[in-house]
Amino acid sequence: VSIGFNLDPRLTSDTLPVSDLPISIVRLMNDARFPWVVLVPRRSGASEILDLSSEDRHQLFNEIVQVSSAVKMICTPKKLNVATIGNIVPQLHVHVVARNEGDAAWPRPVWGVGTAEPYTQADADAFVTSLKRALAAESSR
Amino acid sequence: VSIGFNLDPRLTSDTLPVSDLPISIVRLMNDARFPWVVLVPRRSGASEILDLSSEDRHQLFNEIVQVSSAVKMICTPKKLNVATIGNIVPQLHVHVVARNEGDAAWPRPVWGVGTAEPYTQADADAFVTSLKRALAAESSR
Numbered sequence: 001v002s003i004g005f006n007l008d009p010r011l012t013s014d015t016l017p018v019s020d021l022p023i024s025i026v027r028l029m030n031d032a033r034f035p036w037v038v039l040v041p042r043r044s045g046a047s048e049i050l051d052l053s054s055e056d057r058h059q060l061f062n063e064i065v066q067v068s069s070a071v072k073m074i075c076t077p078k079k080l081n082v083a084t085i086g087n088i089v090p091q092l093h094v095h096v097v098a099r100n101e102g103d104a105a106w107p108r109p110v111w112g113v114g115t116a117e118p119y120t121q122a123d124a125d126a127f128v129t130s131l132k133r134a135l136a137a138e139s140s141r
Numbered sequence: 142v143s144i145g146f147n148l149d150p151r152l153t154s155d156t157l158p159v160s161d162l163p164i165s166i167v168r169l170m171n172d173a174r175f176p177w178v179v180l181v182p183r184r185s186g187a188s189e190i191l192d193l194s195s196e197d198r199h200q201l202f203n204e205i206v207q208v209s210s211a212v213k214m215i216c217t218p219k220k221l222n223v224a225t226i227g228n229i230v231p232q233l234h235v236h237v238v239a240r241n242e243g244d245a246a247w248p249r250p251v252w253g254v255g256t257a258e259p260y261t262q263a264d265a266d267a268f269v270t271s272l273k274r275a276l277a278a279e280s281s282r
């Protein structure tokens with residue numbers, strides 16, 4: 001818990017909780033069409049990577065790599081898409097999306113494509129459990 | 142020049158040369174609708190950030206920050222969009238795009254939206270010159 005930091009309401013409603021890394025809240029986009037993880041650094045008011053201190057920025061980069069490795073390990077995607085966009089939700093957040101040929105947006109990016117298909121509770125629980133395990137494996141390497 | 146590294150033909154045709162940073166070739170997307178810079182690490186066969194060594198990865202992150210700062214200084218955008226996608230061009234490349242309300246794709250991401258509008262030679266030269274100057278200023282900080 002970081003005093004004074006509140007997750008953006010849109011991010012809160014679009015995602016499910018996964019875990020906390022040293023700087024980021026890790027959330028799963030509640031959209032079963034794509035394995036899609038979001039990192040949100042707990043830094044109030046940050047909208048760009050440039051808004052972070054150099055130290056925070058490097059920590060965020062390390063966590064992006066850690067999450068990317070975990071998602072790759074779980075999903076073995078054809079391609080990872082990693083991005084910070086934030087045109088609609090200004091709170092700094094980073095997307096890590098596992099992409100495969102034939103997925104609902106391929107080869108286009110996922111943002112703004114179609115409508116999210118929420119996970120079943122069982123599928124969400126299974127993915128979150130896998131992700132936590134993979135993140136723990138990555139952080140212990 | 143990095144022996145054995147060749148810029149992807151699609152990236153070559155879609156972009157204009159700007160400069161070389163320690164790990165990345167910096168190119169300007171030839172699309173006057175958006176200030177849009179691309180970094181391509183000179184590492185043959187790399188498709189994901191995870192394919193780079195830890196040292197190369199950190200250098201790339203530093204160069205992403207350097208290019209982001211330079212683009213922000215020149216364009217003072219409402220938002221920077223920073224992404225590595227690569228669903229179509231697998232050679233690892235990172236986009237840094239300056240976005241503003243009312244631009245040709247706002248608030249959507251720029252990828253796959255409409256048709257690129259090539260710069261005039263004078264406008265391309267002016268932007269490349271500004272970018273080189275800003276990159277030099279950033280690297281001397």
